[in-house]
Amino acid sequence: MIVQHSFQTTGKSGSQTAGTLYLVGTPIGNLEDMTFRAIRILKEVDMIAAEDTRQTRKLLAHFEINARLVSYHEHNKDASGPELIRLLESGQSIALVSDAGLPAISDPGADLAAAAAERGLAVVPIPGANAALSALIVSGLPTERFLFAGFPPRDRKPLTAWLNKLQRQEETLICYESPHRIAKTLPVMLELWGDRRIAMVRELTKRHEEIVRGTITECMAWLEEHPPIGEYCLVIAGISALEAAAAQQEEGSWWTSLSVEEHVAHYEAQNDDRKDAIKRTAVDRGLQKRDVYNEVMKK
Known part of the structure; x- marks a missing residue:
């Protein structure tokens, strides 16, 4: 079934019965990355569904936004999701935000957006900052084709399987990694993929923003001298077309x-x-x- 919806400028239009789900991008560090449109939408909707209400409340206070705030995250999505869909169908409009960046990317917002789209409800993106794409464009690696792979698995066996599946990708690869895991993930990546070019990007748009470029070996040596702090976005060179053909x-x-x-x-x-x-x-x-x-x- 093909579902279409018309664009709305606010969340309280009387032109349709059902409400609109707005996917609102928020800053990934620097509050100046907040767009005028995002601020307006957050002020106009009936409620804001947030991954972490404490974090979002600080953002709302900064921009003097007084909309109703409700919780929607990985641990309550099975209960909160259907209720939010019911509210949308009753005519209320909702803005969905994550802790930082665009919602619905490697977070439970994707389930809510999919459920709303499945029911023919209007789902409208309000673009904003995004860590993966921001890291890609400063990485120094090819940007024509890329693959966002989310978070690597934590344990060795599923991590190995995950890396094996991505090994033959020619696109530049992007993934997120925690400061507690990165020193364990890179050696396995080196073992299975060889010493590829990589960029380690952290604290994007913040005061201590850092971009480290080099081979995997060089980045591992960097981490030994500079203990990892903050969430990382890894941008890794894909396999070359020549290497892919030879391997095949x-x-x-x-x-x-x-x-x-x-x-x-x-x-x-x-x-x-x-x-x-x-x-x-x-x-x-x-x-x-x-x-x-x-x-x-x-x-």
Whole structure:
């Protein structure tokens, strides 16, 4: 089903029955990054749904915004989400904000936006600062094509699987990492990807903004001399087209000595589930997925 909605200038238009969900970008550090439009929308909506009401209350106080503030975050979204949808359907307009930057990127706001869109409610972006794109444009790495990969897994096994899946990407890669994890993530990245070019960006737009560019090895050495502080955005060079072609040629027939069942088991061992392992095996062998499925399941 195709759902369309017309643009509204405020959250209290009487031209439609249902309200509007505004996805409002907020500063990632410097309050001067707040847009005039964002301030106006926050003043006009019926309520503001915030990831951390304490953090957002400071922002609202600074700009003298007195709208009603409610909590919406990862731990209460199953209860709060349906209630917010009900309020939207009843005609109230809501602004959704995250702690910093654009909502619905690696946060539960994505679920609320998807639920609203699914019900045909108006979902309107109010652009603002974004850490991933800000880090990308100052990284010194190619910006024509890029892939935002969110947060790396915490534990070694899922982290290895995550890195293996991204290893052949030619696009510049962007991810977030905590100061407590970055010194553990980079060595695994070096082990699996080699010594790629990387930019470590932290405290964007703040007083102690820092951009460290170099190889993974050089950045690891930097962290030994400068203990990590603050959340990091990592921008990593993708594999070159030449390297990708060479790797594909080298690995093109690695599976020829394996049975179909062993081929599927190989991918399952990389943390793929059975369905994905069957799909990848079918692609490797030029077979239909159902043929691989039948071969494996008859065993």
